[in-house]
Amino acid sequence: MGTASFILVGTAESEGRAFSSSCHGAGRRMSRMQAKGIWQGRALIHELSEKGIIIKAHTAKGAAEEAPGAYKDVEEVAAIAEQTGLSRRVARVHPIACVKG
Numbered sequence: 001m002g003t004a005s006f007i008l009v010g011t012a013e014s015e016g017r018a019f020s021s022s023c024h025g026a027g028r029r030m031s032r033m034q035a036k037g038i039w040q041g042r043a044l045i046h047e048l049s050e051k052g053i054i055i056k057a058h059t060a061k062g063a064a065e066e067a068p069g070a071y072k073d074v075e076e077v078a079a080i081a082e083q084t085g086l087s088r089r090v091a092r093v094h095p096i097a098c099v100k101g
Contacts, residue, residue: 001055001098002048002068006078008087022087026074035070036061048098057100066100 003026010020030038041060044067048055057063081087 001063001066001095001100002051002053003071003074003095005074005093005095006089007091007093008078008081009090010087011085013085014087018086023077023081026072026077028070029072030070032065032070035067036064039064039067039069053095054097055100056097062100066098 008022010022014020014022041057041062041064045055045057045060045063055063057066078089082089
């Protein structure tokens with residue numbers, strides 16, 4: 001919720017290797033429980049708001065579970081998907097708002 005995202009498109013090669021499927025996110029690097037032990041929700045919401053990213057979460061703990069650091073490096077994941085021929089990067093987008101239920 002505080003890092004860039006990529007819009008990916010499948011490749012002809014990915015049709016046979018992965019049924020034209022590609023990753024739909026970077027994937028977690030740690031569990032939600034671990035993330036809550038490291039990040040404080042209110043502080044994280046404030047930190048991201050200072051970067052111009054609006055966070056609306058049902059609870060502060062819910063925001064902490066989704067801290068950007070709890071996820072793998074999206075740049076690396078997108079690069080690997082592209083290097084393996086599963087997808088191609090089309091656009092890189094930056095968050096302006098995130099809603100967590």
